Amino acid sequence: MICIIWNCQGAASKAFRRTLKQFCRSYKPDLVCLFEPKVSGDQANRICISFGFEEWVRVEAVGFSGGIWVFWNHTVEIQVISTHPQFVNLQVKEGNGLPWVLSLVYGSPNISLRRRLFSELTSSSFSTQPCWLACCDFNSVTSSDEVSNAACFNSSRCADFNNWIFREGLIDLGFTG
Template sequence: MVQSQTPYQVPNRQPNTANRGNQRGRGGRGGAPRRAAAETEHTVVRGRTYGKQISTTVVHHQTDIPESSCRNDMDVELLGDPPDIPRGAASKSFKRTLSYFCRKFHPDVVCLFEPKVSGTHANRICSSFGFEDWIRVEAVGFSGGIWVKDGLSSPWVFSAVYGSPNLPLRKKLFTDLSANISDPHSCWLICGDFNSVTNRDEVSNTESFMSSRCADFVDWISREGLIDLGFEGPKFTWTRGKNTTSYKAARLDRALCNGEWKLRFPNAKVEHLPRLNSDHIPLLISCNPATTSYECKKFIFNFAWTIHKDFRSCVRDSWLPNRDLEDNKTAMAVALIEWNKRSFGNIFQRKKRLMARLKGIQTHLSLHVRQDLINLEKKLSKELEITLHQEELVWFQ
């Protein structure tokens, strides 16, 4: 299911903590919140030929987890304050961010977790991303849901994982994953949001760490002989909190593989990309890392100029009514080039700078929480959103 270049995971997990038990689709009126992992059946939707052919299958399975245990103290600890970001895969900001990452890295597989969209709306969104073949597990209300853009041709096993915050459900997930690998010698890559850590170094608040919460996860990794592929970039993959008091972070997302997969892809690496429009960072998994750059720098007229506040005045100042059309066009072109160098700048270079600064800030936040860095991260994220919108105009012109 994954290409030998750059499989890509974009977690979009953005849980809502306000009145969780009273929301529609989260357990009825005043009842316990519904966990997608606790359901006895799931709807699987597959789209082919860019969404022109859509088929639906209902998968039934048994669970011995009582409904009353579908919430525990880990939910409260991990969720914290609501994220200060657009919600779900339907938001324009998230779609713009995903389009940018896909253009830059050309992944063969894209995984989205908890997209908060279902039904025909979800089908339209998957098709709008330009994915030729995709498969998704229908969400239960706002809980669960996994979308996968499938472009893998190599014969090896890939598991996209979203682990429930509920401990018994997560333990059952590990059992099911092991049971589904019938051939112990197959190449196996497992990545996603496991909603669990392996040690106290993977959480920001080490004082509240309890080894019992991650014991099942650590035991499962050891029992299956799995290898953590490590990472480059910020240590934590999930963050929450608007200030130093409420700030929480943890490494909930990772990529694991068995020995056969590691022997096949010895140079594979995982990069933690900057977190944008989600409370999780994207994981970029490169099976055979390449140095090819996909940035496009050549353009004649930058349509993104037109949304800048100084564009009109630049054109007006360079256009003289007593000059003929061709001379005015030449003068305006020269003026715009100089204005671009002086004020507007290169969108792609600005985007690179903002991405690099965000990555550095998020790395520092994983080591030491500071209010000024939290504020700067929000400011730069807004600047990057504007820059990505300007870049989008360039690609559409």
């Protein structure tokens, strides 16, 4: 399965839409997820339709913050399990393989809302699935190695995220960039 998962921080510009369409022509993804599109309502619907995917779901941005758009074609079987202001849970089934869960997350920059994310996004919601991949922008870090200015790092700020990773039995796959 080929996925494009992109914290685009704005999807309204013609340049962004042109770039995404070029990526889709080049890589032929089965699934595309965009975070922080910063577009809502009818304008968001028109943009989503313009990408030409067979299916899509979106979580509305709150003002100009957040928002999650997910697009897919029938090359992969996807069922929306749930939507939430900070995440979308999908059941993914590829060919004859077992279904698994994909959580696409945009954690609020607001710490109290992000704490709700960590209490509400739990594997117990879909415990019958053998595998779970949670990815995207949690707006949290696990250590000072993940920040550009370590002098401003506050370890208490990452405690909720680290506790959630531990409680859910997840493995941090790391990052680049």
